[in-house]
Amino acid sequence: MDLCVDGNALGGLLIDVFGADLTAASAVCGSCGTSAPVAVLTVYRRAPGTVVRCRSCDAVLMVFVTVNGALGVELAGLAGLDSPGPLDVLRRCVGSFNAGVRTGDFSAMTGMFTDDGEMAFRAIPAGSFRGKAAIAGAYAQQPPDDTIRLLRCDCRDSSASADYAWSKNPGALAGRMDLAFEGTLIRRLTITYLRD
Amino acid sequence: MAGTAIRRRLSWQTTTVTDITQETATAVTIGLSPADWPEHLAGQHLDVRLTAEDGYQAEREYSIASAPGEPLAITVERLDDGEVSPYLTTELRAGDQIELRGPIGGYFVWSPADIGPVQLLAGGSGIAPLRSILRHRLLSGSSAPMRLLYSARTVDDVIYRDELASLPADVQVSYTLTRAQPPGWTGYIGRISAAMLASAAWPAADRPLAYVCGPTPFVEAAAAWLVELGYRPELVKTERFGGA
Numbered sequence: 001m002d003l004c005v006d007g008n009a010l011g012g013l014l015i016d017v018f019g020a021d022l023t024a025a026s027a028v029c030g031s032c033g034t035s036a037p038v039a040v041l042t043v044y045r046r047a048p049g050t051v052v053r054c055r056s057c058d059a060v061l062m063v064f065v066t067v068n069g070a071l072g073v074e075l076a077g078l079a080g081l082d083s084p085g086p087l088d089v090l091r092r093c094v095g096s097f098n099a100g101v102r103t104g105d106f107s108a109m110t111g112m113f114t115d116d117g118e119m120a121f122r123a124i125p126a127g128s129f130r131g132k133a134a135i136a137g138a139y140a141q142q143p144p145d146d147t148i149r150l151l152r153c154d155c156r157d158s159s160a161s162a163d164y165a166w167s168k169n170p171g172a173l174a175g176r177m178d179l180a181f182e183g184t185l186i187r188r189l190t191i192t193y194l195r196d
Numbered sequence: 197m198a199g200t201a202i203r204r205r206l207s208w209q210t211t212t213v214t215d216i217t218q219e220t221a222t223a224v225t226i227g228l229s230p231a232d233w234p235e236h237l238a239g240q241h242l243d244v245r246l247t248a249e250d251g252y253q254a255e256r257e258y259s260i261a262s263a264p265g266e267p268l269a270i271t272v273e274r275l276d277d278g279e280v281s282p283y284l285t286t287e288l289r290a291g292d293q294i295e296l297r298g299p300i301g302g303y304f305v306w307s308p309a310d311i312g313p314v315q316l317l318a319g320g321s322g323i324a325p326l327r328s329i330l331r332h333r334l335l336s337g338s339s340a341p342m343r344l345l346y347s348a349r350t351v352d353d354v355i356y357r358d359e360l361a362s363l364p365a366d367v368q369v370s371y372t373l374t375r376a377q378p379p380g381w382t383g384y385i386g387r388i389s390a391a392m393l394a395s396a397a398w399p400a401a402d403r404p405l406a407y408v409c410g411p412t413p414f415v416e417a418a419a420a421w422l423v424e425l426g427y428r429p430e431l432v433k434t435e436r437f438g439g440a
Contacts (some may be wrong), residue, residue: 006436009257011300015206024302039303040434067268133242152309156403156431 007041013050013064014038017073028080031059035080086155088182090162098147106139114185120194148174158182199428206297208245213292214267219355222366223273223321224285230296235264239325239333239435242270242298246280256280259324259409259435260299262333271355273321303370304435308338308405313402315427317345317388317418319410323355325435326407330363343368345396347388347414349375370396388414390421393401400426405433413434 007023014022023039033058035173041061042053049065054077061077065130075081093112096177100106119135120128143188152175153162158181166174173194180188214227236242241257246253256279258270274285289420306314306329316326323346333342333374349356351374360369372384372392384392398404406427408418424430 004436005257006412006415008241008301008304008435009437011241011302012206012255012257012297015300020206021300021302023300023304032347037303039301132423152311154311156308156312156405 004042005045007038007043007052009043009045010038010041010050010052016071017064022082026080027061027078029054029057029061030057030077030079032057033079038081085180086158086160086181089181089186090150090153090155090160091180093179093186093189094150094162094164097144100139101144101147104143106136106143109139110136112186113189114182114187117186118188120188120190122190124193135164153171153176202417206300207299207403208295208296210293213288213290213294214255214335215290216288216295219271219354220273222285222353223271223355224270224288225329226284226288227290228268228270228294228296234299235266235304236260236268236299237301238264238329239300240299240328241325242268242296243298244270244280244284244356245295246283247295254279257437261324261337262272262328263328265335266331271321271324271327273355275306303409304309304409304433306332308333308336308406310339311338313341313396313398313404314343315404315406315422316342317393317397317406317408317410317422318344318346318381319414319418320348320353320415321355321410322408322410322414324435325409327356329407330360333367334364339366341366343370343396345370345372345384345388345393346349347372347410349373351378351381368396388418388421390424393418393421393425397422397425398434403428403431404429407433407435409435410437 011021011023025038026035027038027149028035033053040055042055049063051060052062054061059077063074065072096108096112099111102120112134113135116131118128118130129135146168148164149167149170151165152161153160160179163173163176165172175191175193178190179186209230209232211228211230214229217225219225241259243255243257244348245253245255260270262269272281272284275281318326319378372388374387377385406422415434419432419434423429
């Protein structure tokens with residue numbers, strides 16, 4: 001009988017509680033510190049409530065009980081919930097780049113790199129820039145004149161690759177970005193121009 | 197994706213059953229036509245709520261078996277000691293009304309934006325969300341390389357048998373039958389194993405993304421073996437639907 005399932009089944013309940021689908025969010029166990037997507041947590045649904053446990057150490061992370069129509073929520077076992085995935089970092093990177101093109105201020109974009117982060121170009125003689133100051137200098141010297149939009153992206157654990165187009169020619173593949181992440185920061189961004 | 201969840205209210209709605217297809221002796225596909233339904237993502241599920249005459253309510257999650265953009269459908273397998281599935285598989289008729297809400301889920305989902313190879317592993321009715329992924333791949337024109345290994349008890353328990361047999365040649369489909377095999381069976385035999393995965397699944401060097409769905413023991417075993425074969429744990433997405 002389906003009494004023991006996993007955190008995918010919490011989707012509807014978490015929308016009830018938080019107003020957002022959190023199945024892909026990371027839950028950090030307050031007992032053993034393991035971080036795992038909510039979707040992989042162990043879920044027991046014997047009446048009258050729902051008990052959510054860490055898949056590594058079995059500690060109780062969340063309890064949901066409905067009493068007289070009111071939903072009671074206990075989250076004391078959780079040390080943390082949610083952290084952005086690679087796709088979010090990639091989207092924020094594109095947003096910061098485009099904001100820089102519009103305003104001339106690339107500080108948000110520069111701030112997305114780690115202290116010794118690197119930005120490199122392939123197929124044009126722009127070279128590579130290491131460190132926030134060098135990256136800021138590159139944007140100041142040769143500011144890009146058009147915003148970009150993503151055509152498709154391939155996000156993996158701590159890296160992402162994305163094909164992009166210039167906004168003035170939004171259907172035409174302009175280049176590819178390969179990003180290596182360190183947490184929510186960019187360790188290395190390689191830009192390969194495919195055409196002018 | 198984490199952090200990008202869209203805030204919206206998830207309301208129960210009453211919807212009419214459009215059609216019911218008997219897939220196997222114990223599984224049916226139920227066509228649904230909810231009035232308020234944002235397009236779902238391949239791999240997502242919905243919640244079904246049944247209310248008894250005395251007011252007792254039972255809710256269960258069912259994976260969406262249709263592709264985004266197609267008429268909504270779920271596939272339900274009867275669990276003899278279940279609270280909801282016996283009604284859905286034997287009592288429900290086209291034209292009946294049921295309560296549902298969704299679509300739900302941001303983890304066990306596949307998008308054609310991911311162009312890398314995909315390994316699908318299904319145990320029993322765990323094929324349902326993977327069928328949505330396979331249909332979405334086809335309808336979206338994606339060329340993401342996909343392989344499916346499907347574990348069922350007998351050949352008669354294979355859901356979507358004809359559809360899976362007519363997938364394009366670039367989708368490799370393998371079966372393992374755990375309880376009985378028909379004469380001349382050339383597929384795998386027995387429960388899923390590390391050796392079976394080593395021969396039927398993408399090599400880890402291809403950095404495949406894996407979707408594993410089925411009863412809890414199946415998912416636990418299969419996911420552990422994929423990791424042992426070198427699959428990155430973060431890229432092995434799992435969905436367990438009980439059985440333990």
